[in-house]
Amino acid sequence: MNPSKVERSRVLRLTDLPNIGKAGAADLELLGIQAPEQLMGRCPFEMYAALCEITGQLHDPCVIDVFISVTRFVSGEAAKPWWDFTQERKHKLMQLASPASRSI
Numbered sequence: 001m002n003p004s005k006v007e008r009s010r011v012l013r014l015t016d017l018p019n020i021g022k023a024g025a026a027d028l029e030l031l032g033i034q035a036p037e038q039l040m041g042r043c044p045f046e047m048y049a050a051l052c053e054i055t056g057q058l059h060d061p062c063v064i065d066v067f068i069s070v071t072r073f074v075s076g077e078a079a080k081p082w083w084d085f086t087q088e089r090k091h092k093l094m095q096l097a098s099p100a101s102r103s104i
Contacts, residue, residue: 001015001016001017001018001019001020001021002018003018003019003069003079003080003081004079006018006073006079008079011036012035012036013025013035013036014028014029014033014034014035014036016036017036017039017070017073017074018069018070018073018079018080018081018082019066019069019070019081019082020066020070024066027051027059027063028070030051030054030055031047031050031051031054036070036074037074039070039071039074040071040074040075042067042071043071044064044067044068044071045064045067045092045096047067047071048061048063048064048067051063061089061093062082062083062086064085064089065082065083065084065085065086065089066082068082068085068088068089069081069082069084069085072085
């Protein structure tokens with residue numbers, strides 16, 4: 001759902017979450033998530049890695065941004081567009097990279 005249309009009190013299904021449509025809901029369901037409250041305390045980076053493993057394919061890294069947006073939302077933050085989290089994702093992935101790979 002478009003973040004500007006999300007009403008926290010009406011979030012009952014996965015598709016009620018910001019930035020989640022049918023495809024995003026299907027990805028979350030593959031991870032065993034059936035309801036928004038099941039996102040509480042989840043790590044978006046671990047969710048992404050699990051999704052890639054389950055499906056056997058490397059997904060667009062922007063999926064991490066979406067996962068960040070929904071995990072933050074269920075933790076009480078405001079609904080924001082997924083692209084608001086892109087820089088954070090890139091920074092975190094850079095931190096996770098080995099020092100040798102950053103110097104190349």
